Amino acid sequence: MRRKLLLSSVSMMVLMVGATALPRVVHAQEASGETAATGDDTPVMTLSTTPSGETDGETADGKKKTAEMVVISERDKAGLLEQQPSDLLFGIDKPLLETARSATFVSDDTLDAYGVTTVNDLASVSPGTFTASFYGVEGAVNVRGLLAETYFHGFKRIENRGTYQTPLGSTSRVDILRGPPTANFGPGKVGGSMNLEPKTAKISEEAGYLTELTGEVSGTFGSYDKKNGSFQAGIPMSFGNTDGGIYVYGEIEDSGSFYNGIDPEHQLLQLTGDFDMNNGWSFKMGGMFYHSDGYVQTPGWNRLTQDLIDNGTYTTGQNTGLTDSNGNGYLDAGELPAGGLGYYPPYYFGVAQVYRQLDTGVGTTHLSPHDVYISDRDFSETYTVTLFGDLVHKYDDGSQLKFQLFFDSLGNERFVSYGFPADYEAYTGEARVSYSGSFAPDLAFVPFTLDYNVGVSNRYYSAIKKESYNYGGIALDRRDLSVGATPTDTLGSPFDAGSGYGWDNNVESTWNDAGIYAMLDSNLGNAIDITLTGRYDWYAAESVDRGTLCYCTPGHQYNDDGKFTYSAMAMVPLPYGFRPYVTYAKTSAIEFGQVGDVAPSNLANGSWLSDGDLTEVGIKLEAFDGILTGSVAAYRQHRTIFDTVSGSVDKTEGKGVELEMRYLATDNLSFTFAGNAQQTKILGSYNAFYYFRPEDFGLDPIDYYGGALAVYDFSDMAGFTGNSYYAGEIEDRRIPEIVASLFATYTTDQYSWGQLGATAGVKYVSETAGLSANPVHYPDYYLVQASAFADFYDWKVQLNVNNLFDEEYFTPLQDLYGDIAALPGKGREWRVTATYRF
Numbered sequence: 001m002r003r004k005l006l007l008s009s010v011s012m013m014v015l016m017v018g019a020t021a022l023p024r025v026v027h028a029q030e031a032s033g034e035t036a037a038t039g040d041d042t043p044v045m046t047l048s049t050t051p052s053g054e055t056d057g058e059t060a061d062g063k064k065k066t067a068e069m070v071v072i073s074e075r076d077k078a079g080l081l082e083q084q085p086s087d088l089l090f091g092i093d094k095p096l097l098e099t100a101r102s103a104t105f106v107s108d109d110t111l112d113a114y115g116v117t118t119v120n121d122l123a124s125v126s127p128g129t130f131t132a133s134f135y136g137v138e139g140a141v142n143v144r145g146l147l148a149e150t151y152f153h154g155f156k157r158i159e160n161r162g163t164y165q166t167p168l169g170s171t172s173r174v175d176i177l178r179g180p181p182t183a184n185f186g187p188g189k190v191g192g193s194m195n196l197e198p199k200t201a202k203i204s205e206e207a208g209y210l211t212e213l214t215g216e217v218s219g220t221f222g223s224y225d226k227k228n229g230s231f232q233a234g235i236p237m238s239f240g241n242t243d244g245g246i247y248v249y250g251e252i253e254d255s256g257s258f259y260n261g262i263d264p265e266h267q268l269l270q271l272t273g274d275f276d277m278n279n280g281w282s283f284k285m286g287g288m289f290y291h292s293d294g295y296v297q298t299p300g301w302n303r304l305t306q307d308l309i310d311n312g313t314y315t316t317g318q319n320t321g322l323t324d325s326n327g328n329g330y331l332d333a334g335e336l337p338a339g340g341l342g343y344y345p346p347y348y349f350g351v352a353q354v355y356r357q358l359d360t361g362v363g364t365t366h367l368s369p370h371d372v373y374i375s376d377r378d379f380s381e382t383y384t385v386t387l388f389g390d391l392v393h394k395y396d397d398g399s400q401l402k403f404q405l406f407f408d409s410l411g412n413e414r415f416v417s418y419g420f421p422a423d424y425e426a427y428t429g430e431a432r433v434s435y436s437g438s439f440a441p442d443l444a445f446v447p448f449t450l451d452y453n454v455g456v457s458n459r460y461y462s463a464i465k466k467e468s469y470n471y472g473g474i475a476l477d478r479r480d481l482s483v484g485a486t487p488t489d490t491l492g493s494p495f496d497a498g499s500g501y502g503w504d505n506n507v508e509s510t511w512n513d514a515g516i517y518a519m520l521d522s523n524l525g526n527a528i529d530i531t532l533t534g535r536y537d538w539y540a541a542e543s544v545d546r547g548t549l550c551y552c553t554p555g556h557q558y559n560d561d562g563k564f565t566y567s568a569m570a571m572v573p574l575p576y577g578f579r580p581y582v583t584y585a586k587t588s589a590i591e592f593g594q595v596g597d598v599a600p601s602n603l604a605n606g607s608w609l610s611d612g613d614l615t616e617v618g619i620k621l622e623a624f625d626g627i628l629t630g631s632v633a634a635y636r637q638h639r640t641i642f643d644t645v646s647g648s649v650d651k652t653e654g655k656g657v658e659l660e661m662r663y664l665a666t667d668n669l670s671f672t673f674a675g676n677a678q679q680t681k682i683l684g685s686y687n688a689f690y691y692f693r694p695e696d697f698g699l700d701p702i703d704y705y706g707g708a709l710a711v712y713d714f715s716d717m718a719g720f721t722g723n724s725y726y727a728g729e730i731e732d733r734r735i736p737e738i739v740a741s742l743f744a745t746y747t748t749d750q751y752s753w754g755q756l757g758a759t760a761g762v763k764y765v766s767e768t769a770g771l772s773a774n775p776v777h778y779p780d781y782y783l784v785q786a787s788a789f790a791d792f793y794d795w796k797v798q799l800n801v802n803n804l805f806d807e808e809y810f811t812p813l814q815d816l817y818g819d820i821a822a823l824p825g826k827g828r829e830w831r832v833t834a835t836y837r838f
Contacts, residue, residue: 082095083107089103091183098579104125104176111168118138124763133812137296143176148191156430163410165264166196170270178192179583187590189587190587201235209245216835217836223830228254228255230250244275247272249268249271251266265293267290281392282391297378305776309779316362317362319360319488328492332492333501342708355707361480373479378417383409383410399435401435402436411425417485448523452519452520457514464507465597476708477704477820478706502548505547506545511540519532520533537563538561539560565585569583583615588612612640637654646713650686656676658675668748673742733767738764739766743761760787810824
């Protein structure tokens with residue numbers, strides 16, 4: 001049924017394409033180089049006649065030719081198409097549609113038109129990017145079913161797994177790369193990555209820099225006390241023989257949210273400078289400061305049952321077996337029972353424990369999706385500083401030498417009142433030197449070109465991670481959400497002086513990665529394009545855990561190793577704009593903890609480095625000189641996931657099909673489709689620490705909601721369920737098998753006073769569930785989004801509405817609480833943005 005739905009969505013896209021008149025293509029001989037009149041409203045575009053034997057987009061001597069695109073720039077009002085090739089993402093100056101990799105470029109115009117404000121919204125514009133809840137904080141994106149890495153201007157940032165909401169307003173473009181990072185980015189896992197490119201004063205390589213002061217001031221208000229203000233300005237600067245400019249972007253958020261008790265706020269300041277000294281040298285530099293407060297984590301709803309999801313029936317009741325004896329508003333460590341609130345089968349099944357039974361107020365009620373797991377004691381405050389610098393020398397033959405520096409730092413303190421405190425400090429620095437260019441030897445028998453990029457890099461990373469959870473106090477189901485937080489379901493933390501809590505884990509970790517890489521892209525006779533990349537990295541890592549209850553390998557741990565990674569890609573250009581390709585990649589990467597740290601136990605047992613591989617085949621399409629573009633890709637990948645609690649490294653296998661289409665139907669109307677069908681499996685025995693519902697053990701929830709049921713290894717479940725499922729494969733049902741979105745954008749012609757426009761679309765997400773043998777299932781759903789704008793003179797006013805029809809839905813958590821908590825989806829939200837340009 002799900003696959004039929006995806007096929008129906010694709011069919012709908014095809015029907016709309018067919019229903020809208022395709023442009024009539026007129027060859028140069030007929031139109032004499034001008035746009036021909038057709039006598040009707042069918043849009044016309046002029047193409048040069050391609051000599052016999054040439055492929056689309058290239059000439060017989062092997063050099064790239066620029067297609068005559070008469071109507072494309074006017075049609076692409078939503079910024080759907082790549083404006084010009086960039087060597088940033090792929091390491092080679094090459095268009096996306098001619099690259100044998102699956103990727104999506106999302107411009108700031110597209111982000112604006114489609115109402116994309118967080119990384120979770122990217123599923124509307126890029127296939128394979130559905131992201132399960134990381135406690136409601138939209139930090140990192142999932143790609144192809146697993147956590148992706150985040151980059152800034154081509155450099156990997158500090159890990160952000162629900163630490164703070166990743167800002168998108170300051171970016172000029174978001175790049176979603178499916179598969180491993182390219183060799184120039186450094187080593188990484190298969191799956192995918194997201195790169196954010198900051199706004200600059202440089203318009204493009206062809207258009208150069210801003211020539212006059214330009215900028216805008218925006219104010220946004222909306223439902224649930226939404227308040228956001230931003231300012232941006234591009235300032236041209238020339239001195240001596242140097243041309244360029246600086247670009248400044250600032251943003252302030254101070255809002256409420258759909259969820260009661262969560263009031264996020266942040267401040268962001270970004271500054272970039274881009275200059276050309278007109279003697280072959282150019283340099284770019286920039287920095288971003290970010291501070292956030294109030295992006296507190298919440299698991300959402302606890303006490304999950306199918307009746308709760310289907311009918312909203314919530315089990316009420318509290319336990320009175322524990323008391324806040326000193327009246328400070330929470331449970332001190334000394335007020336917890338011996339051994340904590342955790343309950344680990346098969347132990348203690350027959351032991352009476354007064355703290356685990358609900359003994360007052362037991363019954364049922366209905367919850368509002370606004371009411372989630374939160375308390376006044378919850379907090380999360382984050383600071384980040386990000387800096388970069390590029391110094392580039394371009395030679396007369398087109399080759400260039402590039403020196404790059406990057407720095408990123410993070411500081412975060414957080415507390416979640418079910419008993420999880422954390423204190424993170426991390427910074428990283430990286431230096432790169434690269435040389436790229438191309439040459440075309442004069443071969444009599446066949447045209448041949450070769451582009452190359454070679455370089456060296458060194459990255460240093462330092463992290464201090466303080467966390468507490470081993471003391472056994474965490475019990476999500478203890479709180480009755482219909483009552484709210486009380487002193488006997490709220491725990492203290494090391495932030496509370498005299499509470500008796502310490503840092504169970506206190507990891508001090510550093511690592512260094514020195515690498516060398518080479519990338520070669522060859523075109524043989526315009527008949528086949530082959531790309532080979534490889535890099536060798538020498539890693540050295542050391543770590544120590546000084547926590548009071550770490551259950552870790554004691555003492556200072558050190559390990560080092562070298563790993564070679566590579567990829568091979570081939571693409572064949574065919575008539576009518578079809579370009580089939582195949583990609584194979586082998587990867588190696590460090591197993592990171594929550595803040596990019598390396599666990600001492602993994603260094604001791606040698607599991608700190610892991611391997612992965614990817615096989616991908618696909619077809620890219622560029623028809624009518626870019627009016628209809630798209631791609632379809634099928635993949636199979638193997639990579640690992642790291643459990644930060646148990647320290648286990650488990651293997652996964654993912655496979656799927658992704659489809660992306662962008663169609664500029666007329667001068668005013670465009671359509672996009674993004675969809676994927678995927679499946680991710682955890683292979684072998686899943687060794688992760690994991691929480692379960694009492695029902696999974698055949699127990700009465702009323703007798704156990706006061707505590708927490710967990711296993712150290714999924715195989716521990718076999719004795720209770722009789723199910724050998726856990727010794728084989730576990731399908732990760734927290735990621736939906738099918739996600740598909742279809743959007744349309746209409747923009748009027750440009751009049752003397754301005755123009756109007758609107759975007760509307762629907763996103764479909766198939767059923768999800770937990771990992772247990774008999775989990776709670778969350779039904780599939782459709783979300784409708786719509787926006788409209790009026791652009792007149794120096795003003796623009798835009799209205800965005802998310803979840804237009806107020807659809808009820810749920811998003812499962814993506815880590816060890818995935819079976820006992822789920823986040824109710826946000827209902828209808830609206831916002832209005834007024835922008836003044838100068």
